[in-house]
Amino acid sequence: MSQPDIFYQPLKGESSGLPHDPFKSFVIPRPIGWISTTSQDGKDNLAPFSQFQNVSFDPPTILFIGHQDLYKKRSRDTVMNCIETNEFVWNMATYDQRENVNDTGKETWEDEFQEFNIKKAPSRLVRPPRVADSPVSFECRVHSIIRVSNEFHGKKTAGPHMVGNSDIVIGRVMGIHVKGEYITPDGLFDVLKAAPIARLGYRQYTYIDNVFEMTIPTMPDEGDVAATLSGSLTYDDSEAEDETESK
Numbered sequence: 001m002s003q004p005d006i007f008y009q010p011l012k013g014e015s016s017g018l019p020h021d022p023f024k025s026f027v028i029p030r031p032i033g034w035i036s037t038t039s040q041d042g043k044d045n046l047a048p049f050s051q052f053q054n055v056s057f058d059p060p061t062i063l064f065i066g067h068q069d070l071y072k073k074r075s076r077d078t079v080m081n082c083i084e085t086n087e088f089v090w091n092m093a094t095y096d097q098r099e100n101v102n103d104t105g106k107e108t109w110e111d112e113f114q115e116f117n118i119k120k121a122p123s124r125l126v127r128p129p130r131v132a133d134s135p136v137s138f139e140c141r142v143h144s145i146i147r148v149s150n151e152f153h154g155k156k157t158a159g160p161h162m163v164g165n166s167d168i169v170i171g172r173v174m175g176i177h178v179k180g181e182y183i184t185p186d187g188l189f190d191v192l193k194a195a196p197i198a199r200l201g202y203r204q205y206t207y208i209d210n211v212f213e214m215t216i217p218t219m220p221d222e223g224d225v226a227a228t229l230s231g232s233l234t235y236d237d238s239e240a241e242d243e244t245e246s247k
């Protein structure tokens with residue numbers, strides 16, 4: 001027999017009535033932003049963020065979201081480093097790396113690369129290192145940081161988590177590394193070989209082990225639109241400001 005339907009209003013302090021808060025299991029799967037940063041005084045940092053997404057692909061822009069750190073009672077080290085240095089690197093997190101990804105979620109004051117024996121590779125344009133074994137890494141400069149304030153924090157109306165203010169860190173993708181072993185003979189990224197992991201709710205994760213294809217319907221005269229959507233449009237950026245000066 002199925003359970004009764006549920007409606008609840010979190011901002012009124014109502015819960016689902018289920019034994020575990022189901023919210024995180026609805027917007028799924030969330031890809032992992034495995035983010036490396038370097039503090040102003042030179043200490044490297046690596047942490048996973050499942051509140052992570054593309055903002056745009058034209059130009060390539062991504063975001064991740066750091067909540068307040070319950071242990072350190074301030075923003076995550078990753079966010080603090082982004083505020084101080086304006087730089088971060090996104091690394092693809094794969095099924096083979098899952099234990100290390102989880103390890104780096106530990107609250108620590110140390111360099112997680114060193115603490116968990118994760119190999120670094122130098123970046124070209126920014127100071128934070130890459131995860132050497134990740135199939136893909138993006139070198140990013142911070143575009144902006146937006147604070148989503150939890151205005152109910154402290155009034156016991158915000159649910160049980162009390163993670164408080166969240167910082168949306170938006171980054172421009174300045175440089176993209178792709179390991180050749182993950183490029184198929186016909187020039188596609190081999191997603192099944194990479195097997196990226198993603199976060200679900202509770203303690204659940206998933207990884208990509210199948211793909212299917214569909215083509216977005218377009219109007220007959222939408223040549224450029226179709227090319228853009230399929231990723232085959234090249235654009236002339238010779239006038240664009242050169243932001244790729246080395247660090």
Ligand SMILES: Cc1cc2nc3c(=O)[nH]c(=O)nc-3n(C[C@H](O)[C@H](O)[C@H](O)COP(=O)(O)O)c2cc1C
Nearest residue numbers: 047048049050051065066067076077078105106107
């Ligand atoms: C798979 C996974 C996903 C996570 N996603 C987030 C997230 O989206 N936002 C966040 O603030 N913390 C998230 N965490 C917790 C942080 O990774 C953890 O607090 C970490 O210690 C933060 O490191 P930092 O203080 O060095 O930045 C996640 C942890 C794991 C294991």
